[in-house]
Amino acid sequence: MAIRNILQIGDPTLRKKSFEVTDFGPKTHELLDDMKQTLIKADGCGLAAPQVGVLRRIFIVWVDDNYFECINPKIISEKGSQRGEEGCLSVKGKHGIVTRPNKVIVSAQDRFGKPFTVKASGLMARAFCHENDHLDGIIYVDKVEELQEN
Numbered sequence: 001m002a003i004r005n006i007l008q009i010g011d012p013t014l015r016k017k018s019f020e021v022t023d024f025g026p027k028t029h030e031l032l033d034d035m036k037q038t039l040i041k042a043d044g045c046g047l048a049a050p051q052v053g054v055l056r057r058i059f060i061v062w063v064d065d066n067y068f069e070c071i072n073p074k075i076i077s078e079k080g081s082q083r084g085e086e087g088c089l090s091v092k093g094k095h096g097i098v099t100r101p102n103k104v105i106v107s108a109q110d111r112f113g114k115p116f117t118v119k120a121s122g123l124m125a126r127a128f129c130h131e132n133d134h135l136d137g138i139i140y141v142d143k144v145e146e147l148q149e150n
Contacts, residue, residue, distance in 0.1 A: 001033045003041050004052040009091045015137040018048075018055045021071045024113040028058070032069050032111055035060050044089045046127045048134030051090050059131035063124045070108035073132055076117075077105035084126060086140045087150075096144035100129045 007014055021028060031054060039047045039060060048059040061068045080102030087095040103121045106128050110116060120128050130140055141147055 004038045018057045018135040046131040048131045061127045073108035079103040096147040100126045
């Protein structure tokens with residue numbers, strides 16, 4: 001396992017659309033393990049593969065002791081709305097208010113390719129939406145109402 005470099009806003013990789021994962025072998029497992037270690041070191045709650053320079057539809061979320069590895073995720077249901085503060089490991093030193101769904105249902109695959117579905121609300125729903133946006137080249141600053149310095 002290795003700590004990977006987190007790309008910062010301005011890097012063109014962050015604006016590209018990620019590719020579907022078809023190989024669930026050792027390289028994908030290594031990427032997931034590296035992303036987890038990188039997330040721990042950065043003290044974040046989510047990390048998408050494009051943020052570490054890999055254009056694959058993979059993200060991880062770790063909120064309130066709930067850890068999810070999501071490969072080829074799709075948000076299949078959204079309900080309600082919430083306004084809350086967000087930051088991003090790829091946008092150091094800034095934060096802002098973003099409106100997101102309050103509840104989501106996400107379908108994805110695990111590291112072995114097995115499909116699963118997860119229901120999330122509140123901060124967990126926000127994290128899933130934030131990380132899923134990264135897979136389409138969207139950064140929270142594109143949706144922020146007012147960007148502020150930390």
